[in-house]
Amino acid sequence: MAKKQQGDFFEDYKNEDTALIINDGVEQPPIINPYIKNVFKKKASIPSVEWYMDGIRAEDTTVLSQAITLVESSLPEHRAVAQQIIQRCQEISRSKKSMRIGITGVPGAGKSTFIEAFGSFITSQGHKLAVLAIDPSSEKSKGSILGDKTRMETLCNDPNAFIRPSPSAGSLGGVARKTRETIILCEAAGYDVVFIETVGVGQSETAVHSMSDFFLLLMLSGAGDDLQGIKRGIMEMSDLIAITKADGNNVDKASMARALYSNALHLFPPTESGWIPTAVTSSAVTKEGLPEILSKIEDYFKLVINNGFYDRKRREQSQFWMYESINESLKNMFYENQSIEKLLPEYEEAVLEGKLESFSAAAELIEKYKQTR
Amino acid sequence: MAKKQQGDFFEDYKNEDTALIINDGVEQPPIINPYIKNVFKKKASIPSVEWYMDGIRAEDTTVLSQAITLVESSLPEHRAVAQQIIQRCQEISRSKKSMRIGITGVPGAGKSTFIEAFGSFITSQGHKLAVLAIDPSSEKSKGSILGDKTRMETLCNDPNAFIRPSPSAGSLGGVARKTRETIILCEAAGYDVVFIETVGVGQSETAVHSMSDFFLLLMLSGAGDDLQGIKRGIMEMSDLIAITKADGNNVDKASMARALYSNALHLFPPTESGWIPTAVTSSAVTKEGLPEILSKIEDYFKLVINNGFYDRKRREQSQFWMYESINESLKNMFYENQSIEKLLPEYEEAVLEGKLESFSAAAELIEKYKQTR
Numbered sequence: 084m085a086k087k088q089q090g091d092f093f094e095d096y097k098n099e100d101t102a103l104i105i106n107d108g109v110e111q112p113p114i115i116n117p118y119i120k121n122v123f124k125k126k127a128s129i130p131s132v133e134w135y136m137d138g139i140r141a142e143d144t145t146v147l148s149q150a151i152t153l154v155e156s157s158l159p160e161h162r163a164v165a166q167q168i169i170q171r172c173q174e175i176s177r178s179k180k181s182m183r184i185g186i187t188g189v190p191g192a193g194k195s196t197f198i199e200a201f202g203s204f205i206t207s208q209g210h211k212l213a214v215l216a217i218d219p220s221s222e223k224s225k226g227s228i229l230g231d232k233t234r235m236e237t238l239c240n241d242p243n244a245f246i247r248p249s250p251s252a253g254s255l256g257g258v259a260r261k262t263r264e265t266i267i268l269c270e271a272a273g274y275d276v277v278f279i280e281t282v283g284v285g286q287s288e289t290a291v292h293s294m295s296d297f298f299l300l301l302m303l304s305g306a307g308d309d310l311q312g313i314k315r316g317i318m319e320m321s322d323l324i325a326i327t328k329a330d331g332n333n334v335d336k337a338s339m340a341r342a343l344y345s346n347a348l349h350l351f352p353p354t355e356s357g358w359i360p361t362a363v364t365s366s367a368v369t370k371e372g373l374p375e376i377l378s379k380i381e382d383y384f385k386l387v388i389n390n391g392f393y394d395r396k397r398r399e400q401s402q403f404w405m406y407e408s409i410n411e412s413l414k415n416m417f418y419e420n421q422s423i424e425k426l427l428p429e430y431e432e433a434v435l436e437g438k439l440e441s442f443s444a445a446a447e448l449i450e451k452y453k454q455t456r
Numbered sequence: 457m458a459k460k461q462q463g464d465f466f467e468d469y470k471n472e473d474t475a476l477i478i479n480d481g482v483e484q485p486p487i488i489n490p491y492i493k494n495v496f497k498k499k500a501s502i503p504s505v506e507w508y509m510d511g512i513r514a515e516d517t518t519v520l521s522q523a524i525t526l527v528e529s530s531l532p533e534h535r536a537v538a539q540q541i542i543q544r545c546q547e548i549s550r551s552k553k554s555m556r557i558g559i560t561g562v563p564g565a566g567k568s569t570f571i572e573a574f575g576s577f578i579t580s581q582g583h584k585l586a587v588l589a590i591d592p593s594s595e596k597s598k599g600s601i602l603g604d605k606t607r608m609e610t611l612c613n614d615p616n617a618f619i620r621p622s623p624s625a626g627s628l629g630g631v632a633r634k635t636r637e638t639i640i641l642c643e644a645a646g647y648d649v650v651f652i653e654t655v656g657v658g659q660s661e662t663a664v665h666s667m668s669d670f671f672l673l674l675m676l677s678g679a680g681d682d683l684q685g686i687k688r689g690i691m692e693m694s695d696l697i698a699i700t701k702a703d704g705n706n707v708d709k710a711s712m713a714r715a716l717y718s719n720a721l722h723l724f725p726p727t728e729s730g731w732i733p734t735a736v737t738s739s740a741v742t743k744e745g746l747p748e749i750l751s752k753i754e755d756y757f758k759l760v761i762n763n764g765f766y767d768r769k770r771r772e773q774s775q776f777w778m779y780e781s782i783n784e785s786l787k788n789m790f791y792e793n794q795s796i797e798k799l800l801p802e803y804e805e806a807v808l809e810g811k812l813e814s815f816s817a818a819a820e821l822i823e824k825y826k827q828t829r
Binding site: 169170173177260313318320350398406407408410413416435437439441442445448449453 | 539542543546547550633636637640686687688689690691692693716717719720723724725727771774775776777778779780781782783785786787789790803804807808810812813814815816817818819821822826829
């Protein structure tokens with residue numbers, strides 16, 4: 084191994100299985116303090132792919148967190164290392180039959196409380212649980228799951244649980260990519276159950292649905308007003324509806340709601356998986372329903388692993404995200420094009436006012452775009 | 457007016473309000489026989505925009521049909537004329553508060569029979585009705601609505617009804633564009649009610665939903681197996697569910713189904729329009745329920761025209777289709793790129809086999825694409 088120089092790490096790491104950071108010409112294991120802001124902006128401080136992989140394989144949550152931070156970074160040099168880590172983790176994770184569970188719910192259903200209670204039950208059953216989130220609004224709200232984290236105290240202190248707030252990227256596409264890659268990293272680090280939580284804003288349920296195996300919807304015992312916060316179409320996506328807060332005076336109401344939803348689910352078109360969605364009641368206080376939910380989830384996974392739907396859906400999801408990501412890049416190239424940026428508002432205005440038909444406007448803009456290339 | 461030569465129509469039509477076809481140097485009104493194949497391939501036989509507009513304004517169905525054929529053509533010279541016609545029709549149609557009604561149903565619900573019966577009822581109430589269809593499979597099946605047409609004999613002979621089979625284009629995007637433009641032409645020709653029927657294949661319901669004001673779902677009185685033919689999510693898109701075949705021995709079963717669906721609809725999140733979806737029963741034999749369906753539809757339109765949702769949705773749809781059309785063009789440019797066409801299969805394979813993560817594959821393909829430009 085040639086003598087290394089400070090700063091030559093990056094030119095070097097591709098050729099070395101165990102590249103190390105060089106400080107003062109002395110080889111040392113890299114130490115990264117995530118609390119030092121912008122630490123990743125210094126090229127020389129990025130550890131090697133092998134260093135990350137060793138940590139991930141050893142199920143070291145500090146290294147896992149740092150790897151996720153790298154995955155979330157948009158700096159090209161970070162991206163290059165991140166892609167190698169993802170690739171390596173993918174190789175580890177694909178042999179495992181992990182359970183990716185999407186969770187959403189109506190506002191007030193007590194999502195964090197449910198995740199805290201159900202998550203603790205899951206780890207008590209011998210699973211290792213990662214809790215991730217897709218929240219495209221988290222840039223503005225500075226991460227609502229941070230608030231959640233304080234409400235998930237038990238889970239935060241559970242050595243078998245790993246909680247990671249939503250990446251705060253601008254576009255849903257960006258958040259989705261980072262979350263999907265984070266799932267792979269977590270699975271490689273030994274987490275066999277992954278929760279992907281969504282706040283139910285805009286298209287985020289669809290994104291979560293496209294990266295989970297199982298979709299759990301949390302509902303309250305009332306109907307009507309309670310449903311104000313979720314979008315139409317979500318009920319028909321769900322594999323299981325859990326009526327939360329089924330405790331105290333609410334037990335009867337929750338049972339009634341469970342019956343109503345069960346009946347409604349029967350009227351829905353059948354699922355592709357062959358699974359028959361049902362409704363259950365649950366309480367984060369009495370823990371009632373939690374074992375039943377886990378057993379439903381396990382039944383689902385038995386069914387879909389046996390009938391091949393599990394693998395098929397995972398493959399379709401990979402394909403989906405490849406095309407989704409291509410299409411998003413194509414759109415970015417177009418909408419960030421300088422002439423298009425200038426022209427778009429007037430075309431949109433003309434279309435909105437009915438002065439120009441949608442397709443003519445599109446055709447003209449595409450013509451202009453072609454001319455700029 | 458300068459003496460015209462045979463074949464110089466095309467260079468000429470833009471400058472003439474009333475360009476005519478020149479045959480043997482003699483100006484004659486254009487006669488197009490749609491049964492002569494490829495007639496539109498002869499440049500000289502395209503009439504002027506004004507000729508089409510005169511016919512459309514006069515509610516001449518032969519001219520309307522020819523205009524739609526032009527809109528459906530993919531020849532650039534046809535497209536140029538078609539876009540002008542669409543623009544002119546758009547100006548006429550946007551002042552009218554037409555009712556665009558999307559219709560889908562489970563297989564066996566008797567869609568054509570329902571449309572025949574309900575359509576005849578609608579024209580008997582003084583409306584003019586256009587029946588269009590979105591059937592992306594019609595290229596293969598050579599237009600299932602042609603079969604429908606023979607089953608819609610009364611409506612076919614109804615002077616106040618106009619039936620047009622689905623355009624047989626390859627992609628759903630292409631079919632959607634043509635259908636949306638055809639709606640505008642029909643409205644300009646005096647049709648105040650437009651049915652857009654879908655066969656329920658793939659994404660076609662979403663397309664129909666994105667170009668109608670009201671979405672009607674036809675269901676049978678049974679559940680479960682009957683629902684095999686429709687996709688999840690459609691129930692939550694519907695503004696009205698009609699249980700068909702509520703006649704003879706089926707009356708009680710249909711009433712029960714109506715009650716079940718009504719209850720289920722109450723459990724859904726509220727609609728953006730403020731409308732409360734319900735379920736009704738109907739029979740094409742006894743005509744039971746048809747007046748109720750029309751009255752529900754009229755109530756809906758009263759509500760949404762008054763609360764502004766009608767205009768807002770129309771504007772959003774125009775915007776949606778502009779962006780949808782841009783995005784489809786961007787995708788076509790990418791996927792038809794020669795290097796991409798060659799590379800794509802191996803990348804897709806690598807992604808499906810888990811050898812390459814979706815987002816890395818996408819990023820590499822986009823890089824290659826940029827290099828070819």
